[in-house]
Amino acid sequence: MSAHESTASGSAAPWTCPFCPLLCDGFGVATHAADWALVGSDCSRARTALSRFGSGAPSVQTMVDGVACDPDAAIAAAARVIEASRQPLFGGLGTDVAGARALYTLAARTGAICDAAGGAALWHGLHALQDRGAFTTTLAEVRARADLIVCFGALPDERYPEFRRRIGVVGGVADGRSAAQIIVLQPAHATLPAAQTAGSEAAPFDVVPFDGDLFDAAAMLAALVAGRTVGGDAASAPLAALAERLRAARYAVLVYETGRLPAQGALIVEAINRVVATLNQRTRAAALPLGGADGASTVNAVFTWLSGLPLRSRAAPIGLEHEPLRFDAQRLLADHAVDALLWIASYGTEPAPPQTDVPRIVLGHPSFAAAAQGRSTVFIPVSTPGIGSAGHLLRTDGSVMLPLHGVHDDGLPTVADVVKRLTQALQGAAP
Amino acid sequence: MSTLRLRGGRVFDPASGVDGQVRDLFVRDGRIVDLAPGEAASDEIDLAGCSVMAGGIDMHTHIGGGKVNLARLLLPEMQRSGPNPIALPSNPLELASCSGCTPGTLATGYRYVEMGYTAAFEPAMMACNARHAHMEMGDTPILDHGAYVMLGNDELFLQMLARGEDFQRVRDYVGWTVNAAKAMGVKVVNPGGISAFKFNQRKLDVDENHVHWQVTPRQVVHTLAKALRELGVPHPLHIHGSNLGVAGNIQSTLETIAALEGLPAHLTHVQFHAYGTEGPKKFSSAALQLAEAVNANPNVSIDVGQIMFGQTVTASGDTMRQHAQSGLASPRKWIGADIECEAGCGVVPFRYRDQNFVNALQWAIGLEIFLLVNDPWRVVLTTDHPNGGPFTSYPHLIRLLMDRSFRAEQLAKLHPDVAAHAALNSIKRELTLYEIAIMTRAAPARLLGLKDRGHLGAGAAADIAVYRDDADREAMFTTPAYVFKDGALVAREGRITATPVGGTHFVAPDYDRGIEKTLRKYHAAHGLVNFDQLAIGHDELCSCCNGGRLLPAACFEAAS
Secondary structure, eight states: OOOOHHHTTOOOOOOOOSSSTTTOOOOOEOOSSHHHSESSOOOOHHHHHHHSSSSOOOOOOOOTTTTTHHHHHHHHHHHHHHOSSSSSEEEEEOOOOOHHHHHHHHHHTTOOOEOTTTTHHHHHHHHHHHHEEEEEEHHHHHHHOOEEEEEHHHHHHTOOTHHHHHHTTSSETTTEOOOOEEEEETTTTTOOHHHHHHHHHHHHEEEEESSHHHHHHHHHHHHHHTTTOOOOOOHHHHHHHHHHHHHOSSEEEHHHHOOOOOOTHHHHHHHHHHHHHHTTTTTTTEEEEEEEEEHHHHHHHHHEEEESSSSSSSEETTEEEETTTOOOOOHHHTTTTTTTEEEEEEEEEOOOOOSSSEEEEEEEEEGTTTGOTTTTTEEEOOOBBTTOOOEEOOOOSOOEEEEOOOOOOOOOOOEEEEEEHHHHHHHHHHH | OOEEEEEEEEEGGGGGTTTEEEEEEETTHHHHHOOOOOOOSEEEEEEEEEEEEEEEEEOOOSSSSHHHHHHHOOGGGGGGEEEEOOOOOSTTTTTOOSSSSSOOOOHHHHHHHTTTTTEEEEEEEEGGGGGHHHHHHTTTOSSSEEEEEEESSHHHHHHHHHTTTOOHHHHHHHHHHHHTTTTTTEEETTTTHHHHHHHOOOOOOOOOOOOOOEEEEEEEHHHHHHHHHHHHHHHEEEOOOSTTTTTHHHHHHHHHHHTTTOOOEESSSSSGGGGGTTTTTTTEHHHHHHHHHHHHHTTTTEEOOOSSEEEEEEEEEOHHHHHHHHOOOOSHHHEEEEEETTTTEEEEEEEETTSHHHHHHHHHHHHHHHHHOOOOGGEOOOTTTTTTOOOHHHHHHHHHHOOHHHHHHHHTTHHHHHHHOGGGOOOOOOHHHHHHIIIIIIIHHHHTTOOOOOOSTTTTBBOEEEOOOOHHHHHHHSSOOOEEEEEEEEEEETEEEEOOOOEEEEOOOOOOHHHHHHHHHHHHHHSSSSSSSSOHHHHHHHHHTTOOEEEOOOOOOOOO
């Protein structure tokens, strides 16, 4: 046995939590009891997601129009839906790299428009990126280097319970250095949840309040950091002080949650990126976006590398089109601009399949069976990457692709399996 | 058993010293074979009037991994064909994919193969994101591929150097990393400089200390080169040197060569590292100095990183230099990142303009380097795709190198100071087909340690490009008549005819596994990815690479 082989099988494989884009791999899951339990973490997000497995997972079958059928019949019915469609929409996109690879082939052959369930949130970051670019950092860099961390809007704890542990600021000291100072930039009227104010275990953090909305606050901060005077009234004083702290920091990190941003959130991201760019002229700084859950950023990455264009694109008869404003899944469904929906949701944490009168094919976690009962709906339960099957996901910082490991055999096909069969069925039907 | 005879082509196979002699080649089971006496071929293709070479090998092209994909995300406006969307492929074997300076992986595979290339190597894979790089390469159809893993800016390596740790342990760390990432070699980018930028250092000369770790690029380069030598990795250290793009950086490049103290190394995209400070604009060609150094140091090989005029995007691990040059971005936007205490990345779109003095001189410098280095076995043809220009410009570049009057015509169109004064004016050399075959297949195969690629001898993989002879070398190399990959016809007259999945080249050097204890502790203490997740096993590599064949290259007997 060569060295590399033995390395790969050196000890029990760790578990990568697939339920949030931090992709924690420092804790595990116990599957022997009926109710599955987290081992080594009390992450509420992971716990909620796991409650849909073990005894929490309904036993469901493939269905066509709410009637149980065998998988072959379901694939054939799904193929008929796609075949009859002049403009299919692939939505949800809750899958992993393998699922995305298979979906791209099908999308390219059918001219489908593709948009993730978190498409709007994804677009905030992408829009700002395409306008001006960005300078970002990763979890380990934050942990090693940051002396000032500014969270835009709120502490990420609610949606990312493991965040502060991951960046090493739980307990006040990490790796023998002083922990970074955390600042939360939030509306003056907002109150802190009790758990956040207690902060017994967590490092202390400061709150910088702002009047008005986050658009104004981020824009003012960008101006202040660049040395311009803004307003001059008392209301902007906390922001001016924050700007000073940013300018004095060795390595400042600006954290934002794409899923929390309001409509037109790209403008806030752009202001954050501008703060970072200004600071980097003299000191060091970087942004850290949190988002892209349920496979959204992974599928976006895979489609981008295969085709050269991100999601909200299609292989139209006139060519490859990227139309991020027009190709918003919610809008397309509301406008009846599509005539078939393939909805992918293999994690169970995605939104339920949209209720719509266009024919639906749902490849979903078993818990979505109830929402996929209706007429003109094909439902195929699929395996969850990182639970029932292996897979790969991209972490929130976009620079680390991690393997997912199955923890039990759920007996279900993967999204990639089903989509490949569907593609074959369509090719078989082609003249 | 079927045997294909490729009859009567002019064969250019520098590995065997074959220089344009008319010969038959025989292909069976994906390999080139000798025919036993009396044996007949079952199929035959007449190659009269054609030149036959091994499939092209691009040993430095950014085709896979995080930063190329960031470039794609940054520049959707480049994925257009004038005012229109890029048309869908007319070939049912192809899936829709954009070409241009940041092509999708699918188009990357198709376009390389249509030019007669059959292998390409990603030079800048991060260990923490190696899976991603392998996935993109696996989704690049037909081409075989491999990647060099980046070291020398990771905090652990710098810390080990700073502590004066036993060299054997550093070597084992390098060996472990190559194995874990399933790499074909190791690349160092701005040695120590990417890390230094994280500590707000803006410049790092070869003998300057990293502001935090107090080690110099000289130490980094020497240590890594020595480690690879001792590990027996066939491709020596792949070096993107200090001070990329800076006027006067020839000094850094010569010092980097000196730091090797005779150890083998490959200096990449040297065009960007061969600048002097003479003349009124304090920016001049140092191609002659560089070529003299390469000629005098047989331990050193280079690839050029030729620039081509027009729009492209520069994608580099060199955060320090990319930040410094981000003001030149065109269009004005760029992406940077500090990554996992290990690496960095900078993506800066760029338009090289022929009437810009610096760009015009960069163009001339690249060509001067090609033409002034004596030994073609140590010069590889690259544009550092997409940094100097897209790989699709190779046929044009080949014509510039082979056709002196064409070169003079192009030079005359450039910024007048360059057109009038470039040393390139006085260089008469025209490369031959034999030399082109060396620079585009035989040399890269040899420099990578690929024993059965880059040549046409019996036993070699039947990766073959057949070009119809044409005095216009650009036309000739744009559209080969036939391209075979492992014996299968994959392109005919510029049209893809089959899309097999390419294989993955990697090396697996031996090392002392005692180092894993240190690595495990380090990863846990710094909140990095779980140590047990890092190493990519064979099965996982295969799934990352889309089920392509695994092609381990042999290491040589370690010479310590």
